[in-house]
Amino acid sequence: MVLWIGGRAQGKLALAMQKWPEAKILDVSETDAKGKEELLRSLEDALKDERLVWNHFHLFVRRALLLGMEPSEIWEKVASFVDERPDLVVICDEIGNGIVPMEPEERRYREETGRMLCKLAAKADCVERIFCGIPVRIK
Amino acid sequence: MMILIVGGSGCGKSAYAEKRIMELSLDGAMRYYLATMQVYGEEGRRKVQRHVELRKNKGMLTIEQTRDVSEALPKMQEGSKVVLLEDLGNLVANEMFGEDGAMTPWEIVADKIVMQLRQMNSSLDHLVIVSNNVFEDGIDYEEGTRDYLRALGMVNAELAGDATQVVEVVAGIPLMVKGKE
DSSP states (O other): OEEEEEOTTSSHHHHHHHHOTTOEEEOGGGSOOOSHHHHHHHHHHHTTSSSEEEOOHHHHHHHHHHTTOOHHHHHHHHHHHHHHOTTOEEEEEOOOSSOOOSSHHHHHHHHHHHHHHHHHHHHOSEEEEEETTEEEEOO | OEEEEEEOTTSSHHHHHHHHHHHHTTTOOEEEEEEOOOOOHHHHHHHHHHHHHHHHHTTEEEEEOSSOGGGGGGGSOSSOEEEEEEOHHHHHHHHHBOTTSOBOOHHHHHHHHHHHHHHHHTTSSEEEEEEEOOOOSOOOOOHHHHHHHHHHHHHHHHHHHHOSEEEEEETTEEEEEESOO
16 A cells, blocks of 8 residues: 655645556545445445545545544544555645644544554555655655 | 755745855855745834845845746846745735735646746756745635645645755755755
8 A cells, every 4th residue: 555645735636646547536525425334335435446546535534533433443444445455545635734723623633634644654565745746755 | 956945934944045045156146035025014124124134245135026026037137146036935925815805816826936937947047946835734724725725835846846956944954855965
């Protein structure tokens, strides 16, 4: 699995589409899943595709938390997904380099996304940070 | 040569950029400082004047160009010249948000700035550009700010593609993202 991390608007998706033009882009933030079953189903449906780029991973975490999933449950699903698809590319925004927000749910979103990224990075064969459109390999 | 220097606030990117521009002009090239910040009020004016004087002591001429950056070129003298532009964050904001409250679409702003800087770079010995890393706080801003981030992100990435060196400055330490120092 390949993990790409970087600030917003750094050209991550454009770079992925250039690198893997045949890949299907999975973006859970574009579904209007109302419950966690629906959310997870949209992930499982995408598993069938040949080459898969999972974009906006942070927004998936946000959505899953909002739908009441516990971080351990989210990670369990993500881990099984990654295990099933070793060729997966996960793209996630860096969202943790700002002022810690006042709102508890905003804090939780950043904290849990960060923790999830650490675990994903540990699992990944390659981790790259995209900075100004330039990938810098950090693992 | 074009060098893009990017970092957060107070990271030491300006000091690093000044160091680089001094090194790049040892052959006696004329040094210019392209200031893009819009100055407001008397206090701001005084602050800027102090910086202008400080740079003059370093043999650097200041040109204030808050927008239409390529118009700075005819204000420079003939002969070899190096330019330090500071910074893209201000330039993008000034191009995007007009004084009358009108907003220019982000793609147009990004294209214009990239095109003008490419054009200007071809007339210079060296161009050192300071830009801002404002992309990592995870805040879901309203549309105007989102568009601003898109424009600045696009300008950064496009210029990074052209640049010989891209440097991220963290706590005063330059990290080479592209090229070798």
